[in-house]
Amino acid sequence: MSERPTSSHRRMNDPEGLRQRLVDAAYAAFSTRGYHSSGLHDLKRDAGVTGGALAHHFPTKKALGLAVIQDRVAEAVELTWITPVNLATTTADGIQAVFAAIISELERKGAVSGCPLNNLALELSREDEDFQAAIEAIFIRWRTAIAEKLRADLRAAPVRDFDSEAMATLVVATYSGAMAMAKASQSVTPLKICAKQLTSIIRTQTSLGHEL
Amino acid sequence: MSERPTSSHRRMNDPEGLRQRLVDAAYAAFSTRGYHSSGLHDLKRDAGVTGGALAHHFPTKKALGLAVIQDRVAEAVELTWITPVNLATTTADGIQAVFAAIISELERKGAVSGCPLNNLALELSREDEDFQAAIEAIFIRWRTAIAEKLRADLRAAPVRDFDSEAMATLVVATYSGAMAMAKASQSVTPLKICAKQLTSIIRTQTSLGHEL
């Protein structure tokens, strides 16, 4: 609760840690309440930081938002999507595992805040081109990683007329949209349905070569 | 340009027309800039309406937002999605036509503002339960209409193990997500890819019975 342990009012500078606390608080706030609905006043309170410190590390709110996107959102996509998919046996297995993990996490929390990347994308893409570029870069990374994994599947079991890039786009789009519907209905049902549909489609198309 | 034609300063009460102008201006602003980023000051200016008139018709901004969702957004979904799909020969044909129409419209404007329903859904669903209910109702209507059309397809050419509700969910989710990616990249490419993938999947699955 208190930031000054027991002794006198001695200060300990910790620029990196303070920056992390700020970006963490901002990531949590932006992901749940959105960028514009999150005031810097609340962020300072949550992070235990004064106005001077905030202004020193992030001269503008936009700079803080950019740091959230590039540091936390990009990392979140990497951790919850790209790494699990890469580690899975097949792309379909990976996607199924990712959906399952996200669904169980949402059921544990009892509320659907939506995909942080998608939330910020719709809110900020048209407002500022720096935001748009940062967000687009994450989408590209995401889609490219899935396409790469799909190509790895095909190397093991070749299939004709299968467009890995197009399928990767479909996967990212479907997940984003399913999460939007889940947020609108405050229910994981759209995610469950789309996970089943998506994995079924991929498995059918990538194993078509064996049946022919 | 001038709202007072030539004569003196005589006023003509037009409550319904004024309300329409307000909701129109709000729909345009909310769809492009978002709900929170649109100030009532600009809305009054765009609609040519004073503060007193606004407060008379909509006591709060939330009331205006609710009217936009229930009147304009619901109507937009009806006009751009449900009606064209219903009029098409098959669901796949309808979806293809809808995507094509939206894509050409976006290419004409040169900018991607995103799906109004999706934009407002992500921005307002978790903020207010009245917003959430209004938005969810539109999603349900949308998905139900597509599922109904898919069932009509199946009546003409029956197929086993085809879940119309699940496929309708996939269609809505994929479109929403594709539009989100299109907004993030300010390009119609994700829409083009997803349209092709989606129609191909539906056509394959709904004509599978003939090949077996």
Place this chain on the structure above:
DNA sequence: GTCAAAACGGGACGGTTGTCCTGTTTTGTA
């Protein structure tokens, strides 16, 4: 130890937001 730069505390500031209040004008009714 010196000293400049970085790190931080705390609050002032102007601009904007949404809401509300007090009048005035128009409209419908009798």
Place this chain on the structure above:
DNA sequence: TACAAAACAGGACAACCGTCCCGTTTTGAC
């Protein structure tokens, strides 16, 4: 014509927002 209610004008108002400034403390290099 009388009159009450609806429709509208116009601005006041407090609350909030993000930014900026000044002073103090800590840090690191020499």
